[in-house]
Amino acid sequence: MQWDNNLATFQLQLLSKIIDINKFPFTKLVMEHRLTEDEYNKLFSLLEDMNREYRQQKEEGLLNYSSHLVKFAGMLNEKLDPTETVYALHKEGYYPELLGEFIRLIKKDGL
Numbered sequence: 001m002q003w004d005n006n007l008a009t010f011q012l013q014l015l016s017k018i019i020d021i022n023k024f025p026f027t028k029l030v031m032e033h034r035l036t037e038d039e040y041n042k043l044f045s046l047l048e049d050m051n052r053e054y055r056q057q058k059e060e061g062l063l064n065y066s067s068h069l070v071k072f073a074g075m076l077n078e079k080l081d082p083t084e085t086v087y088a089l090h091k092e093g094y095y096p097e098l099l100g101e102f103i104r105l106i107k108k109d110g111l
Contacts, residue, residue, distance in 0.1 A: 009059070012031075024092060026088035026094070027082060028088070029088050033077070033079040035077065035080075039077050046072070046076075047072075051095045053068070054068060058097075066109065069102050069105050069106070072086075086106065
């Protein structure tokens, strides 16, 4: 079945009326900034790798993760704002420890 662009847009508008999109700020960002499925998947692959690295280094006793935040910001798709993306992902419950650390750093040092 091939989707008509107008039909897909209409159906998304209907869905947005029954779902409180503000409860899903990252999903809203993805839609507003027109991330492709590939771009979306690359972001989660990046987050998965960073989360693995974060957990490993935390076990080893590393205390400063500002370089992780800088790396994330540098590798993030240019369509997305790093600070806004971190907060949105965290609100939706993705990678709570890693993103919580990023938020702590943003509040402390900015980005």
